[in-house]
Amino acid sequence: MDQIQIGKFIAECRKRKNMTQSQLAELLNTTNKSVSKWENGICLPDASLYEPLCDILCITINELFAGQKINNEDYQRIADANLMQMLKYKLYQLSDKSIAFADFDNALNKIAEVTTTLKQFGSKEAAVDYLTKETGLQIEECSTAYDFYMNMFRTN
Numbered sequence: 001m002d003q004i005q006i007g008k009f010i011a012e013c014r015k016r017k018n019m020t021q022s023q024l025a026e027l028l029n030t031t032n033k034s035v036s037k038w039e040n041g042i043c044l045p046d047a048s049l050y051e052p053l054c055d056i057l058c059i060t061i062n063e064l065f066a067g068q069k070i071n072n073e074d075y076q077r078i079a080d081a082n083l084m085q086m087l088k089y090k091l092y093q094l095s096d097k098s099i100a101f102a103d104f105d106n107a108l109n110k111i112a113e114v115t116t117t118l119k120q121f122g123s124k125e126a127a128v129d130y131l132t133k134e135t136g137l138q139i140e141e142c143s144t145a146y147d148f149y150m151n152m153f154r155t156n
Contacts, residue, residue, distance in 0.1 A: 009064070009068060028045075028052055062079045065085070115149050119150075
């Protein structure tokens with residue numbers, strides 16, 4: 001979910017409807033300054049405005065979050081990507097926000113990548129051996145890291 005792309009898309013759709021920011025704001029019972037902030041990628045509209053905004057602009061919520069019109073062939077893939085991005089953003093909102101969202105998102109992606117890689121090994125020993133060779137860390141550190149990652153995503 002790219003706020004800047006979403007903002008540009010809102011502006012593009014609004015202009016296609018021959019509306020000013022003030023006119024759109026009035027229809028949504030908000031201010032033109034709010035609309036300006038959305039269109040400049042400073043923030044997203046309040047969640048309560050997603051549906052009426054999409055109705056006014058004749059777009060789907062999925063297209064809003066994608067920041068583009070979506071053809072039928074790509075719809076499900078983009079819907080899934082938007083859902084994952086929203087879940088990551090909600091998780092970020094629960095964090096202490098000590099790092100930027102982009103860094104948080106990259107960290108989540110790396111954790112998923114490492115966990116997927118570790119699950120491909122037939123045993124803990126093989127995975128720890130791989131980690132030791134790849135990182136140059138001691139066996140104990142790699143064993144602890146392995147346990148951490150595997151426990152984090154354990155399913156019962």
